[in-house]
Each structure stands twice: as structure tokens, then as C-alpha cells.
Amino acid sequence: xxxxxxxxxxxxxxxxxxxxxxxxxxxxxxxxxxxxxxxxxxxxxxxxxxxxxxxxxxxxxxxxxxxxxxxxxxxxxxxxxxxxxxxxxxxxxxxxxxxxxxxxxxxxxxxxxxxxxxxxxxxxxxxxxxxxxxxxxxxxxxxxxxxxxxxxxxxxxxxxxxxxxxxxxxxxxxxxxxxxxxxxxxxxxxxxxxxxxxxxxxxxxxxxxxxxxxxxxxxxxxxxxxxxxxxxxxxxxxxxxxxxxxxxxxxxxxxxxxxxxxxxxxxxxxxxxxxxxxxxxxxxxxxxxxxxxxxxxxxxxxxxxxxxxxxxxxxxxxxxxxxxxxxxxxxxxxxxxxxxxxxxxxxxxxxxxxxxxxxxxxxxxxxxxxxxxxxxxxxxxxxxxxxxxxxxxxxxxxxxxxxxxxxxxxxxxxxxxxxxxxxxxxxxxxxxxxxxxxxxxxxxxxxxxxxxxxxxx
Numbered sequence: 277x278x279x280x281x282x283x284x285x286x287x288x289x290x291x292x293x294x295x296x297x298x299x300x301x302x303x304x305x306x307x308x309x310x311x312x313x314x315x316x317x318x319x320x321x322x323x324x325x326x327x328x329x330x331x332x333x334x335x336x337x338x339x340x341x342x343x344x345x346x347x348x349x350x351x352x353x354x355x356x357x358x359x360x361x362x363x364x365x366x367x368x369x370x371x372x373x374x375x376x377x378x379x380x381x382x383x384x385x386x387x388x389x390x391x392x393x394x395x396x397x398x399x400x401x402x403x404x405x406x407x408x409x410x411x412x413x414x415x416x417x418x419x420x421x422x423x424x425x426x427x428x429x430x431x432x433x434x435x436x437x438x439x440x441x442x443x444x445x446x447x448x449x450x451x452x453x454x455x456x457x458x459x460x461x462x463x464x465x466x467x468x469x470x471x472x473x474x475x476x477x478x479x480x481x482x483x484x485x486x487x488x489x490x491x492x493x494x495x496x497x498x499x500x501x502x503x504x505x506x507x508x509x510x511x512x513x514x515x516x517x518x519x520x521x522x523x524x525x526x527x528x529x530x531x532x533x534x535x536x537x538x539x540x541x542x543x544x545x546x547x548x549x550x551x552x553x554x555x556x557x558x559x560x561x562x563x564x565x566x567x568x569x570x571x572x573x574x575x576x577x578x579x580x581x582x583x584x585x586x587x588x589x590x591x592x593x594x595x596x597x598x599x600x601x602x603x604x605x606x607x608x609x610x611x612x613x614x615x616x617x618x619x620x621x622x623x624x625x626x627x628x629x630x631x632x633x634x635x636x637x638x639x640x641x642x643x644x645x646x647x648x649x650x651x652x653x654x655x656x657x658x659x660x661x662x663x664x665x666x667x668x669x670x671x672x673x674x675x676x677x678x679x680x681x682x683x684x685x686x687x688x689x690x691x692x693x694x695x696x697x698x699x700x701x702x703x704x705x706x707x708x709x710x711x712x713x714x715x716x717x718x719x720x721x722x723x724x725x726x727x728x729x730x731x732x733x
Contacts, residue, residue, distance in 0.1 A: 277300050277301065277343045277344065277637065278300075278301040278303075278338065278341065278342045278343045278344075279295060279300055279301065279302055279303070279342065279343065279344045279345075279346060279637065280303045280305060280334070280337045280338065280339060280342050280344070280345045280346065281302060281303070281304050281305065281346045281348065282305045282306075282328035282329075282345065282346065282347040282348065282349055282354075282355070282358050283305070283306060283328060283347070283348040283349035283350065283355075283374075284304050284305075284306035284308060284311045284312060284315055285306075285348070285349070285350055286606055286625070286626055287348045287374060287400065287625075287626060287629050287630075288304065288306070288346075288348045288349070289311075289315060290626035290627075290629075290630055291346060291348065291629075291630055291633055292304050292315060292319060292321060293318075293319060294630055294634065294647070294716075295634075295637060296319040296320050296321050300637075302319075302320075302321040302322070303321065303322040303323070303324060303337045303338055303342075304316075304321055304322070304323050304324070305323070305324045305325075305326065305328050305333060305334075305337050306323075306325065306328070306349075307325060307326065307327060307328075309325045312324075312325060322337075322338075324336050324337045327354075328347065328349050328354050328355075328358050329354050329357040329358040329361055330361075331361055331365055334358070334361060334362060334365070334366065335365075335366075339362055339365070339366040339368060340366050342362075342366070342368050343368075343369055343370065344368065344369065344370040344371070344372065344636070344637065345358065345359060345362045345368050345370070345371050345372070346372050346633065347359055347371070347372065347373045347374060348372075348373075348374040348398070349374070352373075352374075352375045352376055352377050352380060355373040355374050355375060356373055356375065356380075356392050356394060358373075359371040359372075359373050359392070359393060359394045360392060360393060363389075363393035364393075370395050370396070370636065371393060371394055371395050371396075372394070372395060372396040372397075372398060372633065372636060373394045373396070373397060373398065374398045374399070374400065374629075375394075375397050375398070375399055376399060376400065376401055376517070378517070381397065381399055381402070395636075396636055398629060398632055398633060400625050400628065400629045401517050401518050401521065402521070403625075403628040403629055403632060404518055404579075404604070404623060404625050404628050405518055405521045405522050405525060407420075407623065407628045408518075408522055408577060408579070408602065408623060409522065409525050409526065410422075411602070411621060412507055412510065412526065412530075412575055412577075413507075414431065414497055415497070415507050415600075416433060416497060416500050417431050417432060417433060417497065418432040418433060418434055418483065418621060419431070419432035419485075419646075419648060420432075421631075421646040421648075421655060422490075422644075423643075423644050423646075423655075423657040423687075423689070423708070423710050424643070424644075424657060424689040424694075424708045424710070426490055427489060427490060427689050427692070427694055428487065428488070428489060428490070428657075428687050428689060428694055428710055429487075429488060429489070429490050429493040430461065430485060430486070430487050430646070430655050430686075430710070430712075431485070431486050431488075431493055431496070431497065432483055432484070432485045432648070433483070433484050433485075433486065433500065434481065434482070434483055434484075435478050435479065435480055435481065435482040435483075435484055436480060436481075437480040439500070440452055440499070440500065441478045441482075441484060441500075442478055442479065442480045442482075443477065443478070443479075444477065444478055445474065445475055445476065445477050445478075446460050446472055446473065446474050446475075446476050446478070447474035447475070452499075453495070453496055453499055455495070456488065456492045456495050456496050456499070457488060457489065457492050457694075457696050458486050458487065458488035458492055458493075458496055458696065459486070459487050459488070459686050459687065459696050459697065460472045460476075460484060460485065460486060460487075461485045461486070461487045461655070461684055461686045461712035462484075462485045462653070462684070462712050462714050463476065463478065463482050463483065463484050463485070464482065464483040464714075465479060465481075465482050465483075466481075469653070469682060469714035469715070471682070471684075471714075472684075485648075485655075485712065487686040487687050487696070487710060487712070488687075488694075488696065489687075489694035507530065507574040507575050507599075507600075508530060508531055508574055509530070509531045509569075509572060509573050509574045509575075510526055510530045510531065510532045510533070510573070510574065510575045510577065511532075511533045511534075511535065511568065511570070511573050511575070511576045511577070511593070511598075512532065512533070512534045512535070512577050512579065513535045513559030513576070513577065513578040513579065513580055513585075513586070513589050513590075514534075514535070514536065514559070514578065514579040514580035514581070514586075514604075515534050515535075515536030515538075515541050515542060515545040515554065516541075516579070516580065516581055518579045518604070519534055519536070519545075519579050519580075520534075520545055520548055520549065522577070522579070523549050523552045524548075524549065527549060527550060527551040527552045528551065532551070532552040532553070533552065533553045533554075533555060533568060534549070534552055534553070534554050534555065535555045535557055535558075535559045535564070535568075536554060536555070536556060536557075537556070537557065537558055537559070537580075538556075539556055542554055542555070542556040555568065559578060559580065559585065559589040560585060560588050560589040560592055562592060562596070565592065565593060565596055566596065570593050570596045570597060570598050571596060571597030571598070572597075573593070573597075573598045573599065574598075574599050574600065575598070575599070575600050575601075575602065576589075576590060576593035576594070576598040576600070576601045576602070577601075577602045578590040578593075578601070578602065578603045578604065579602075579603075579604040579623070580604070583603070583604065583605045583606050583607065583610060586603040586604050586605060587603050587605065587610065587619065589603075590602065590603040590618075590619050591618045591619060594618050594619065594620075595618070600620045600621070601618075601619055601620050601621075602619070602620065602621045602622075602623055603619050603621075603622055603623065604623045604625065605622045605623065605624060606624070606625060606626070610622070627647045630647045631644075631645045631646045631647045632645075634647070634654075641658060641659040641661060641726060642656055642657065642658050642659075642723070642726070643657045643658070643659055643708060644656065644657040645657075647716075653712070653713055653714050653715070653716055654712075654713045654716050654719060655710065655711070655712050655713070656710075656711050656713070656719075656722070657708055657709070657710055657711075658708075658709050658711065658722070658725075658726040659706065659707070659708055659709070659726070660703050660704070660705060660706065660707045660708075660709055660726065661705060661706070661726075661728050662705065662728040663705060666728045667705075667726075667728055668724075668725045668726075669703050669709070669725055669726060670703055670704065670705050670707075671702070671703070671704075672702070672703060673699070673700050673701060673702050673703075674697050674698065674699055674700070674701045674703070675699040675700065677703075677725065678725075679711075679722075679725075680713075680715075680718035680721040680722060681715065681718065682713060682714035682715040682718060683711060683712070683713050683714075683715075683718055683721075683722060684711065684712050685697045685701075685703075685709055685710070685711055686710050686711065686712055687709075687710040688701065688703065688707045688708065688709055688710070689707065689708040689710070690704065690706075690707050690708075697710075709726075
């Protein structure tokens with residue numbers, strides 16, 4: 277696939293890194309020539325220096341025969357105009373734009389083919405808010421991902437030494453969680469993936485990924501957190517767009533406080549929010565956290581626009597007694613450094629955004645993609661089409677499908693029914709198939725399985 281990525285910032289670079297290794301023809305456009313040289317030194321891609329929305333720059337980038345334009349610069353207006361130029365002058369089939377301003381996002385009629393021709397809108401802030409909200413509403417989870425219009429949920433948990441999972445074989449799970457239909461999609465132990473089978477014993481500190489229906493996932497998490505008090509008291513450090521949107525999502529069901537450093541912004545946030553208490557101060561101020569009873573706080577979520585402040589304030593909050601702390605971190609190296617140490621969960625905006633983008637890049641009919649393990653693994657939802665003659669999956673049982681190494685079929689959605697996959701589960705046409713790939717490099721082989729004949733859907 278020939279893809280033009282406009283913008284070599286954090287999102288654009290992350291997407292380029294994810295796609296360049298998958299036999300895609302990638303061209304990266306940015307005005308920062310030093311950044312482009314750095315990317316070209318590390319990745320197999322072309323670069324073009326220039327303004328992302330200028331017709332001559334798009335032409336030099338190969339827009340005349342591109343399959344997709346991914347406009348992810350830091351400017352909403354540049355992204356939207358670039359999609360307009362790509363549509364009007366070059367008839368680019370698929371145009372995806374990163375749009376952050378809520379004022380644009382709320383005007384849905386603006387993004388139509390006869391208006392601003394953007395096929396897919398990506399809002400990193402909204403994706404991060406939804407991601408954090410799912411984590412807060414699912415106590416004990418490291419990652420929470422939904423598929424098939426939220427009919428299926430994939431939840432990542434850490435096994436603790438005194439938890440219900442540690443020391444048990446996977447074949448024991450039905451007796452540990454009676455009445456819950458679930459399947460372990462993958463286990464990561466000391467950063468190494470383990471192919472799960474009935475005899476696999478779960479050890480302390482294992483990351484275990486469960487697949488189940490939404491209803492069964494709720495039962496599973498309820499059982500897992502039976503001895504853990506539910507989250508009630510939330511402190512959000514940062515009153516930016518993400519902090520305000522998150523507080524709006526939570527303030528009806530939780531006791532929420534927002535800490536904002538800027539006086540004017542704090543006053544503005546207090547007018548926007550209804551039930552949330554807004555505090556003006558430094559989130560890394562030990563006296564302020566003590567005054568706000570940080571030791572009785574269930575979740576401390578540091579989501580300012582400064583990742584150093586996020587890391588330090590989250591570490592301080594944890595040391596002072598907060599039950600769970602999260603920090604928004606942009607740099608991948610920082611995520612690896614702090615994840616599961618003092619900080620319970622590191623939130624990566626890039627990983628949250630990449631999943632939404634990849635669903636529109638994947639070959640075959642891929643409805644959803646979630647990036648896991650800092651991009652090393654993926655969970656995807658693919659739709660099975662065709663029949664036994666034209667498809668490699670339709671009309672076959674799971675055990676008959678030649679899956680790539682490290683890949684499992686974990687669940688099917690057939691209409692409104694969720695089916696947990698076993699070796700003898702038969703795949704039918706139009707099934708939504710949930711797969712887990714512990715090795716993202718195998719994605720091309722999985723895509724080919726879901727292509728009908730020799731065509732791309």
C-alpha cells in the first residue's frame with residue numbers, strides 16, 4: 277500500500293515506524309529536514325521536505341497514485357486542508373486527519389465528501405480519555421480493549437503473588453471463575469511471550485490477557501477485584517483538554533478533583549465542570565497532596581502536558597499512599613522505564629492513536645486494531661468473507677487454519693452472539709474474528725488469511 281504520512285511528530289513518527297516494516301511504500305512529509313533525516317536513517321521510507329498542505333509538496337510525495345493520506349501534523353487546519361487538496365487535485369481514495377479541537381469534532385456535517393472530504397477523523401485526546409476511563413472503570417486492569425461494538429473485551433491483568441491466578445494451570449480457570457466464559461489469549465513473562473495451553477501455570481508478575489464477552493469480562497473483573505475496594509476517589513493532575521474531558525466522563529460516578537497549575541486555566545476549568553472540585557496548585561507539591569488526602573485516593577492520574585511532571589507527581593503520589601497511579605508519557609523509552617515499577621500504568625498517546633489508524637491501513641477487512649506491549653503485539657478484529665472455496669478461514673475449524681507463529685484465534689462474534697474459540701470452532705462467513713498476535717511482524721500473514729481469493733477487500 278502506498279501511504280503518505282504528513283507530519284513527522286510523535287504520532288507521525290510512531291505510525292511510520294509501525295508501517296515501514298510491513299512492506300508498505302511510505303513517504304513522510306515535514307518541514308523539519310533534520311527530523312526527516314533522522315527518520316530516514318532508521319526506517320525504509322522516502323521523505324519530502326515542505327508544507328504538508330501545499331499541492332506541489334503533495335505531488336512530490338506521490339499523491340497522484342497514493343492509496344492513502346495520513347494527515348497528522350500538529351495543526352488541525354493543515355490536516356484538513358491537506359485532505360481537501362488530496363481529494364480535489366489527486367483523488368486520493370482514503371484521507372485520514374488528526375483533529376484535536378472539539379469545536380471541529382462536534383460539527384459532524386463539516387466532514388462530508390461535498391464539504392471537507394475527510395474519510396476518518398482521529399482525535400488522540402479523545403482516544404486517550406476513553407482509554408483512561410476504561411482503565412478506571414475496570415479496577416486491576418493494565419489494558420482494556422473493546423471489539424465488535426463492545427461485544428468482546430480483551431483485558432490485560434498482572435498476576436500477583438496472593439491473587440487468584442498465581443500458581444494455577446489455565447485448565448483450572450473454569451473452577452476459579454465458575455460461570456465465566458473466557459480464554460487466555462496470551463501470557464507475557466519477563467517481557468517474553470508464552471504460548472498458552474491447558475498445562476501452562478500462571479506465575480506472579482505474569483501479564484495475562486483474557487478475552488471474553490463484555491458481560492463475562494465484568495464478571496471476571498468483579499471476581500478478580502473481590503478483595504479490592506472499588507475506585508471512588510480520583511485526582512486528575514492537569515486541567516488541559518484531556519483532563520477536562522476525563523473529569524466530565526467521571527464526575528457523575530466518582531468523587532473527582534482536578535489540580536491545575538495555571539490560575540486562569542483553573543478558573544476556566546471550574547466553570548466548565550459541574551461536580552468536580554478544581555484546585556489551583558502544583559501536582560508535585562507534597563503539602564498539597566497531603567492536604568488533599570492522597571493516602572485515601574484510589575486513582576491518581578497525571579496527564580499534564582509535561583511528561584516529567586507526570587512521572588514525578590505520580591511517583592510522589594504513589595509514595596504518599598495513592599492506591600493506583602497513572603502517568604501520561606510520550607517517549608517510548610520512558611514508558612519502558614517506569615511501567616509497572618513505581619508507576620502502575622504508563623499511558624502512551626501514540627499507542628492509543630496507532631490502533632485507530634492501523635484499522636484503516638490493514639489489508640483485508642480489518643474492523644479494529646489494538647496495539648499492545650508498546651507496539652510489539654497486536655490484537656485485531658477481522659471479518660471473514662467468502663466461502664470454503666474463496667477463503668482460507670470460512671468453512672474451516674480453528675485447528676485447520678494455518679496460523680502464523682504466536683497467533684491465536686480467541687473469539688468470534690456472530691450476529692449478537694459471542695463465541696469463545698476452541699480448536700473445533702467452525703468459522704462462518706461474516707464472522708468477526710478476534711485474534712491475538714504476540715509477534716506483530718506476522719501481521720502480513722494474518723492479513724492474507726482474511727483476503728478473498730487474490731483481491732484486497
